[in-house]
Amino acid sequence: MLKNKKTNEGLDDRKKKVLQAIVEEYINTAEPVSSNSLTSNEELKYSSATIRNEMANLEKSGYLEKTHTSSGRIPSEKGYRYYVDELLKDDNISLEEIKYISDKLETKVNEIEDLTKIATTTISEITHYTTLAIGPSTQSLLIEEIKFVLLGPRMLMAIILTNTGMVKETIIKFDEDITEKQTETINYMFNQKLKGQPLEIIDVPLEEYLIKEMKYSVKVIKPIIEQIKKVITEDRKLYLEGTNKAFDLPEFNSLAVAKNFVNIIDEKDLMTDILNSGFAKDINVYIGDENEKEELKDFSIITFKHKVGGKDMGTIGIIGPKRMDYSKVISVMKYINKKLKDKGI
Amino acid sequence: MLKNKKTNEGLDDRKKKVLQAIVEEYINTAEPVSSNSLTSNEELKYSSATIRNEMANLEKSGYLEKTHTSSGRIPSEKGYRYYVDELLKDDNISLEEIKYISDKLETKVNEIEDLTKIATTTISEITHYTTLAIGPSTQSLLIEEIKFVLLGPRMLMAIILTNTGMVKETIIKFDEDITEKQTETINYMFNQKLKGQPLEIIDVPLEEYLIKEMKYSVKVIKPIIEQIKKVITEDRKLYLEGTNKAFDLPEFNSLAVAKNFVNIIDEKDLMTDILNSGFAKDINVYIGDENEKEELKDFSIITFKHKVGGKDMGTIGIIGPKRMDYSKVISVMKYINKKLKDKGI
């Protein structure tokens, strides 16, 4: 009989079915799953005693846990991980949802960044989880052109056009007057030097070069370099949608959990770190302790980098309980990823 | 004896002292205040029985409440209101706090809006309440100059300089190519028509005028007007600081309160409304039911419009429990208001 053949993962078919049923049931109900409740599952036509034996085995192997001696089982982190890697369906998305997402992403936008915002909101609406996003790192983008516009006697605007179509602008203030002629020179010089270069080249060495070699006034160059550098390093927009949605989840009936969550959400640096961490795959799933940060060990996080027309547009992530609807979230992310990739602007 | 003379507010001196003591004690401890605990107050050298009688009177007049028959008293909304209007000290700010605020506000900024952000963070840090802010309404600002810069064949940037020194810029995309010459014409035309006018003039009638009277292509004018209009009406930045601070307050040990609060904070339109509502005074205090919105009836909100160098810079507000440290918050707001007013840029 093939029925109970051990697979190379070490779990036979029936164990897989039991694990999958428990994970999905627990995701739905947030209640420990009993052996008896599983007997109504179409795939598991056994008595509760048999299922109890399988559950005991799965617990011994570390895929399940009990909350107390006489409770039903809940998935362990290892259980969730196995489910995500081996058992999960990633096309768990309805026609209505597909239509809703498509409509949202059709919205005409003037700046590509707005798409990130729309995608973030849409994901939060469909999955009912708190969603966050960060704009792309501009560091490595290439400068296509840089324009300086004189806005006042001591005020200049720098507008940087990059190869991805993203536009960054910033205002620079001076302690002395700048003329229209000076602006033209600055314009020429910067473009001469910077066209085709990555944004990160705008830094101290460039400042020194321009001052020494080009004999340009430090009072003019320094504020320009400093301000542009500030904008390209610091100014990554952070989006946040649906903080309140977390509060509808049963695990948030503990004040400690709720407080911990709000602390995380409030910590902008932490959120930025989360969205910037390792990207081995298209979609990255961090379950509980798999998160590097101590504060996140009770949560799961799913992130993906999204591109528009082949160009990196930043990272979108979801944060929720370990009992997360991985299937739904991953399906939605895959679909949005695909939709955005195809989209021109 | 003058001691117990009734004032025109209908409360004699001793009642005022009792009310003040109860409000302040309750703000400090979040526990109903007993007659006995007040006997240790320097200002109230009476037995607990006497104070009990005064408390019973104040309750009859609606300034105090009980949480149950044998509990101490807590202030009613009327009690808080009386305290804010008649009893509160608005110089409740330490030298350390003054120094801290001054240092923060000294920070050099390139754009005035950054000051709003700094002020918001500082207020939240000092008061330990959740603080929100919205940038100024640009509607009524006067256009000093408007510059159009061609960024690409079908992409224009409009930069609007206003009389307050605020700069607004936005990108406009077209379905057809725009030449450098056209840009110059647009520049000339818009400045001719708009210099000295309020921003809100940029709307449909202007669009129609330019198209009909000036015989300008609808394909060029329409996107420009639409996009600028969008930016000046919609694009008021919302700042939020210290959501998590609310969770340190004892009233947030109820999940219902916590959830309600996060819902409010998440509702950006509501927050904007709060900050935009009536401004009779320099600093506006809304206690519980005094708030127009139903969701806010368990909270108190304190807002003020801040100006920099005489120019309206938006509104900053605090949201917290009715048991708010009105004295501290109002003192800090007054000081920051004063500091900002003096500041040049």
Place this chain on the structure above:
DNA sequence: GATTAGCAATCATATATGAAGAGTGCTAAA
């Protein structure tokens, strides 16, 4: 050998009970 029925054991949850303590309201005395 795999499956299942049956049952004792375990633990969470809900409810009831009672004691302790904090605080008030009222009355009568100072």
Place this chain on the structure above:
DNA sequence: TTTAGCACTCTTCATATATGATTGCTAATC
């Protein structure tokens, strides 16, 4: 007018008890 004193009310905490869900294990059955 103020205060001492005391009965009364209500919360809070600890303890006890009943109920029910679920498991693990054993022995019987397929």
